[in-house]
Amino acid sequence: MACSATAKILQPLSIRSAEKSQSCSKMLSPSSFLGSTPLPKKLFSVNKTISPLARRSATIVAVSSDVVKEKKLKSTQNLLITKEEGLVLYEDMYLGRAFEDMCAQMYYRGKMFGFVHLYNGQEAVSTGFIKLLKKEDCVVSTYRDHVHALSKGVPARQVMSELFGKTTGCCRGQGGSMHMFSKEHNVLGGFAFIGEGIPVATGAAFTSKYKREVFKEDCDEVTLAFFGDGTCNNGQFFECLNMATLWKLPIVFVVENNLWAIGMSHLRSTSDPQIWKKGPAFGMPGVHVDGMDVLKVREVAKEAVSRARRGEGPTLVECETYRFRGHSLADPDELRDPAEKAHYATRDPITALKKYVIENKLASEAELKAIEKKIDEEVEEAVEFADKSPVPERSQLLENVFADPKGFGIGPDGKYRCEDPKFTQGTAQV
Amino acid sequence: MLIKILTRLVGGGGGGVAAAPRSVSFLNKTFRNYSSSSSSSSSNSSSVKKMTVRDALNSALDEEMCADRRVLLMGEEVGEYQGAYKVSKGLLQKHGPERVIDTPITEAGFTGIGVGAAYYGLRPVVEYMTFNFAMQAIDHIINSAAKTNYMSAGNINVPIVFRGPNGAAAGVGAQHSQCYSAWYGSVPGLKVLAPYSSEDARGLLKAAIRDPDPVVFLENELLYGEAFPVSDEVVDSSFCIPIGKAKIEKQGKHVTITSFSKMVGFSLKAAEILAEDGIDAEVINLRSIRPLDRSTINGSVRKTNRLVTVEEGYPQHGVGAEICASIVEDSFDYLDAPVERIGGADVPMPYAANLERMALPQVDDIVRAAKRLI
Numbered sequence: 172m173a174c175s176a177t178a179k180i181l182q183p184l185s186i187r188s189a190e191k192s193q194s195c196s197k198m199l200s201p202s203s204f205l206g207s208t209p210l211p212k213k214l215f216s217v218n219k220t221i222s223p224l225a226r227r228s229a230t231i232v233a234v235s236s237d238v239v240k241e242k243k244l245k246s247t248q249n250l251l252i253t254k255e256e257g258l259v260l261y262e263d264m265y266l267g268r269a270f271e272d273m274c275a276q277m278y279y280r281g282k283m284f285g286f287v288h289l290y291n292g293q294e295a296v297s298t299g300f301i302k303l304l305k306k307e308d309c310v311v312s313t314y315r316d317h318v319h320a321l322s323k324g325v326p327a328r329q330v331m332s333e334l335f336g337k338t339t340g341c342c343r344g345q346g347g348s349m350h351m352f353s354k355e356h357n358v359l360g361g362f363a364f365i366g367e368g369i370p371v372a373t374g375a376a377f378t379s380k381y382k383r384e385v386f387k388e389d390c391d392e393v394t395l396a397f398f399g400d401g402t403c404n405n406g407q408f409f410e411c412l413n414m415a416t417l418w419k420l421p422i423v424f425v426v427e428n429n430l431w432a433i434g435m436s437h438l439r440s441t442s443d444p445q446i447w448k449k450g451p452a453f454g455m456p457g458v459h460v461d462g463m464d465v466l467k468v469r470e471v472a473k474e475a476v477s478r479a480r481r482g483e484g485p486t487l488v489e490c491e492t493y494r495f496r497g498h499s500l501a502d503p504d505e506l507r508d509p510a511e512k513a514h515y516a517t518r519d520p521i522t523a524l525k526k527y528v529i530e531n532k533l534a535s536e537a538e539l540k541a542i543e544k545k546i547d548e549e550v551e552e553a554v555e556f557a558d559k560s561p562v563p564e565r566s567q568l569l570e571n572v573f574a575d576p577k578g579f580g581i582g583p584d585g586k587y588r589c590e591d592p593k594f595t596q597g598t599a600q601v
Numbered sequence: 602m603l604i605k606i607l608t609r610l611v612g613g614g615g616g617g618v619a620a621a622p623r624s625v626s627f628l629n630k631t632f633r634n635y636s637s638s639s640s641s642s643s644s645n646s647s648s649v650k651k652m653t654v655r656d657a658l659n660s661a662l663d664e665e666m667c668a669d670r671r672v673l674l675m676g677e678e679v680g681e682y683q684g685a686y687k688v689s690k691g692l693l694q695k696h697g698p699e700r701v702i703d704t705p706i707t708e709a710g711f712t713g714i715g716v717g718a719a720y721y722g723l724r725p726v727v728e729y730m731t732f733n734f735a736m737q738a739i740d741h742i743i744n745s746a747a748k749t750n751y752m753s754a755g756n757i758n759v760p761i762v763f764r765g766p767n768g769a770a771a772g773v774g775a776q777h778s779q780c781y782s783a784w785y786g787s788v789p790g791l792k793v794l795a796p797y798s799s800e801d802a803r804g805l806l807k808a809a810i811r812d813p814d815p816v817v818f819l820e821n822e823l824l825y826g827e828a829f830p831v832s833d834e835v836v837d838s839s840f841c842i843p844i845g846k847a848k849i850e851k852q853g854k855h856v857t858i859t860s861f862s863k864m865v866g867f868s869l870k871a872a873e874i875l876a877e878d879g880i881d882a883e884v885i886n887l888r889s890i891r892p893l894d895r896s897t898i899n900g901s902v903r904k905t906n907r908l909v910t911v912e913e914g915y916p917q918h919g920v921g922a923e924i925c926a927s928i929v930e931d932s933f934d935y936l937d938a939p940v941e942r943i944g945g946a947d948v949p950m951p952y953a954a955n956l957e958r959m960a961l962p963q964v965d966d967i968v969r970a971a972k973r974l975i
Contacts (some may be wrong), residue, residue, distance in 0.1 A: 309721060311717070341756075342752060342753050342754040342756065343754035343755075344754075345751055345752055345753075345754045346752040346753060346754065347752075350752040350753070352749070352752065352753030352754075352756045352757050353756060354753075354756040354757055357721075359717065359720050359721065359757065360720075360745075360749070360752075360753070360757075361752075362744070362745065363744075364740060364744060367713065367740060367741070367744060367745055369713070370709065370710050370711075370712070370713020370714050370716070370717060370741065371713050371714075371716055371717035371720060371741075371745055372717060373710070373713065373714045373717060374713060374714035374715060374716055374717020374718040374719070374720065374721070375717045375718065375720060375721040376717075377714050377717065377718050378717070378718045378721040378722055378723050379721075381673065381699065381718070381723060382722075384699045385670055385673075385699050385700060386670060406709065407709045407710055407713065410705075410707035410709060410710030410711075411710050411713070411714075413705060413707070413710075414704070414705065414707065414710055414711070414714065417705070570754075570755075571750055571751050571753075571754050571755045572750065572751050572789055572790050573750060573790070573792075573813075573814045574750055574755070574758035574760075574813035574814050575812060575813050575814055577843075577844070577845060578792050578814055578844070578845070578892060579892055580845040580889075580891075580892025580893060580894065580895070581845055581846065581892070581894055581895070581896045581897070582896060583895070583896050583899065583931065584896070585896050585900075587845070
């Protein structure tokens with residue numbers, strides 16, 4: 172992704188087509204088995220849009236797995252996804268979009284409040300990566316975490332209730348939009364500080380490795396850390412790149428480069444805007460992929476995740492993507508050029524997948540429409556559920572501060588405060 | 602000298618009785634040495650052995666790591682260097698490099714890694730060379746550790762311990778000498794402990810490692826080398842002290858002196874000097890800054906009617922300020938005199954030895970403050 176610092180609008184297609192593609196690693200040139208199908212260049216200029224892996228050391232370049240090599244030997248009619256996978260991907264992306272659009276509506280109606288950061292336009296990254304994970308794998312995200320939670324499996328009604336601040340939310344209304352946690356689905360947050368999630372994700376990956384080495388379990392759980400372009404200038408990011416490679420942790424660092432950090436353009440704030448290059452500086456592969464195309468993201472993700480599972484260490488994946496809405500619902504979004512927004516709107520990942528699926532006869536228009544209807548109903552139902560759910564009771568204020576509630580100390584009668592039956596009703600002293 | 606028998610509160614069992622240490626010889630020879638006769642412990646001197654705080658911490662870490670494989674230690678120089686202050690001596694050799702991890706100099710990074718590991722099931726102990734360096738990681742201590750059980754409504758708890766030396770050492774300058782007890786003590790979701798003796802160090806560290814919540818464990822560098830008598834109970838591997846209960850080191854009736862960490866030693870010395878003038882001071886070792894044992898403190902003030910709070914940190918918004926507020930709220934009518942607050946001088950710690958002495962509370966300051974109240 173060669174961007175000149177003076178250009179305000181990125182012209183990714185024209186720039187990338189000028190890049191050399193022959194030095195691409197084998198891993199990132201699945202075009203060989205798409206080659207026979209005459210389909211729009213937009214979706215299939217794969218080998219032109221993916222930058223080469225760093226040629227820093229042989230071990231890093233030779234990431235291509237036998238799986239990919241096998242694929243090339245198969246018949247050229249082979250597509251990237253099967254029908255079932257296609258429908259799963261479509262449903263997940265459409266759920267993300269419908270949910271976020273509903274959030275916007277609810278916010279303007281006053282049902283949601285505070286900071287709400289929407290993910291419209293970036294669904295390909297979340298779906299492309301998270302749909303490859305098992306339930307035990309972990310996802311750590313930023314404040315733009317609704318769709319990551321949904322893709323990982325947290326039910327839409329729980330996320331919606333959480334946003335409404337109701338007690339049936341996934342965090343009982345105590346977390347909010349920016350703090351989605353789910354132990355069951357291994358969503359480890361939801362962090363408001365950028366860069367905060369990266370060391371936490373590295374820690375979860377560290378735990379996987381610890382389980383293998385100390386507990387001698389057969390643990391191949393992988394962690395994905397999602398964060399943005401602005402975070403890549405933060406110190407913690409580099410600290411973790413160092414430690415992840417040093418200890419060969421099973422983690423994939425996924426950069427959702429949407430070019431804007433609130434109103435700060437990536438090009439104005441970064442000395443070297445090509446984030447994928449920062450991986451090889453620390454000894455891990457750095458990959459750049461078109462984040463508006465879910466199939467490309469999925470191919471790269473497969474390789475990165477299986478690399479981590481095999482114990483070969485971390486990968487840095489930079490997904491070039493775009494958010495259609497502002498930074499948050501409170502952001503007037505005046506600094507971005509409308510022409511840029513219009514350009515990316517034509518590369519909507521959902522429309523692109525829909526086109527691919529229909530043109531490759533994986534599914535019919537009717538089937539996709541059925542999925543859309545089902546998702547719309549699910550989101551409506553989530554809103555109704557959230558509406559009808561109760562707000563937290565007064566006694567919930569003091570709950571969950573500590574896992575061991577004796578942490579509130581000793582009351583005037585000499586016993587632990589939490590043992591006082593009136594403690595959480597607010598009538599006992601804190 | 603009076604023999605003091607003190608009652609020690611032990612969670613989950615009957616109260617034990619032990620002879621408490623009353624005098625300790627300080628490393629710093631500029632202080633007058635108040636060594637008393639050791640006749641007080643002559644009754645059980647054969648079974649009372651001495652243990653330094655360093656050994657107490659080391660043995661506590663070792664035992665907890667043996668008991669639970671999920672416990673690991675990470676920090677700078679904890680492994681091959683045997684610990685920056687030799688607290689983790691021998692642990693690398695015994696438990697291996699997967700469990701005793703030398704980290705690069707990246708406080709924010711490795712604290713976050715510890716927190717993430719705690720989210721996902723391990724029980725890390727993160728060591729800081731001093732808590733001053735923990736300021737680079739304070740975002741993780743507060744935002745991703747302390748607040749997470751609440752933000753996730755109990756989904757994810759964080760059984761992590763952050764430990765390291767806190768407060769002033771000897772001549773290390775302003776950036777190595779701040780006391781953070783007030784900072785961490787104000788954060789809901791954290792438990793903050795400040796041990797004094799070896800018994801405190803062992804019992805509280807074990808309790809902290811077994812605790813399912815984030816614990817900030819504030820040690821003191823100058824106490825590491827001090828030896829305290831310990832009973833057999835303390836040496837037992839299941840010994841634990843409950844979090845949130847203060848200890849009355851010395852009973853008294855004229856004035857209450859609250860303190861924690863190194864200041865407990867100074868307070869005990871001050872109590873001896875006051876006793877010579879007929880003032881019977883009650884010395885409370887807070888042990889736990891958060892949750893603060895308000896009931897013990899209030900109970901004591903209701904008995905003596907006078908209070909002196911002693912701490913090493915800055916007075917404004919400090920632990921002493923919180924104790925004063927607590928007394929005013931709960932035991933105002935019992936006070937016969939205003940509360941005296943003793944803290945470090947309101948300046949960054951100077952380097953020159955005489956200035957440093959002036960910047961920290963000394964035994965004389967405590968004695969004078971107590972006398973002002975009587």
